[in-house]
Amino acid sequence: MTSQPKEVVPVTSLNETAIVPVPARLSVLEAVGFKQTCQELIQANPHLKQIIIDFHQTTFMDSSGLGALVSNFKTAKEKQVLFILRNVNPPVMAVLNLTGLDQVLPIESLGILPQKQQHDPQDAQVFSSRKVEQLPTTHPSVASWMKRLLDIVGAVIGLVITGILLVPIAVAIQIDDPGPIFFSQTRCGWMGKRFEIWKFRSMCVDAEAKKSQVQNQVQGAFFKNESDPRVTRVGRFLRRTSLDELPQFWNVLQGDMSLVGTRPPTPDEVERYEVPEWQRLDVKPGMTGEWQVNGRSKVRSFEDVIRLDLQYQKNWSLLYDFKLIVKTIAILFHKNSGAV
Structure with a gap:
């Protein structure tokens, strides 16, 4: 594989917590930098207790973004560091739902997304159709x-x-x-x-x-x-x-x-x-x-x-x-x- 240039990801550190903002698009170039940032945080800080991944500005995530997310989650779990997703927007949530990762990755806030157990079947059907519409066009x-x-x-x-x-x-x-x-x-x-x-x-x-x-x-x-x-x-x-x-x-x-x-x-x-x-x-x-x-x-x-x-x-x-x-x-x- 040809090496990809690394995208710099700014990090905010608060005591034993690190907040990593995710860019608007999490495709291959951004995903490489995102993965490296999280890996370095986990390896370099033995006192780190949790990493919060802030998706508030992210509206697109493709397969490479998913790969980086899964890899970082596994590394954090191995080091007993909490790995939490925050402010997940509907397009990203639709991808997580498609792959079943919404049942695996800890999600702190679903924002405007309704809780499944609080819906009647008709509402759930409407929401499901919206999720399909929000899935990314990763390729023509x-x-x-x-x-x-x-x-x-x-x-x-x-x-x-x-x-x-x-x-x-x-x-x-x-x-x-x-x-x-x-x-x-x-x-x-x-x-x-x-x-x-x-x-x-x-x-x-x-x-x-x-x-x-x-x-x-x-x-x-x-x-x-x-x-x-x-x-x-x-x-x-x-x-x-x-x-x-x-x-x-x-x-x-x-x-x-x-x-x-x-x-x-x-x-x-x-x-x-x-x-x-x-x-x-x-x-x-x-x-x-x-x-x-x-x-x-x-x-x-x-x-x-x-x-x-x-x-x-x-x-x-x-x-x-x-x-x-x-x-x-x-x-x-x-x-x-x-x-x-």
Whole structure:
């Protein structure tokens, strides 16, 4: 990753309390400085008891801002320093609510935000719709209704194909290795929101328990092994032809994924991210993308994953999505295409 210039964050210290104001926008440049400021405060002051993060002027926070916030919270918790959010504005609160961090991070004041328990269902529904409107546009693709329409149409077509192939695939899985037909795994989507990704099961039923016994052949914050012993015989065919990923059309229809986007990471991968690497979560993850058409089985480092994901964000357009879909179809049955 290219080093980012640090933004200076002013700090007010009162006895054993430090107040850190957050700038109006908390994106990658500001987030790097914000994280470094909090880390230095915690490490340099052994008498520090609490850090108050003042959001009174903040109206925009993207994935990098979330990454800095989570990292600082973890460091403070390790050092037994209270980490409190103050004056959280509705746009920031909407992001925290989307990711579930409003249930994790201590929030001193919700300002004009109403308390959930004090509402009737109708009021709660109105407030929920407002929160959706306040979510940040972290990337043009997020706000594109044409991209969403393409996703819906593609997902419906894909689910029809999935329904046709469901029976023979299910029978093959059961004959080869009896157990569940589908496999679900928690992944992180837009802004780090967690969701369950679906695939046809290509591994043995206790694959997750055996993961620690398999060598990781790539570098950085993701896992891959070309000759993974947990993959079944039918599973290898499903992966080679990408048929195992057909159920992900359901994730696309639900809106957690897109037909084209970035590679959907697991939570343990995200926990290892540095602040700039959170930028890859500024767009929705996709069933295909730059990593897919550029030889996904040959990707050997996390740096390559980040490079390809940021390349997609930089080049994105509806026409670019169409080109990546066409390229994906062209290499779908290529013997060296590999699996995600």
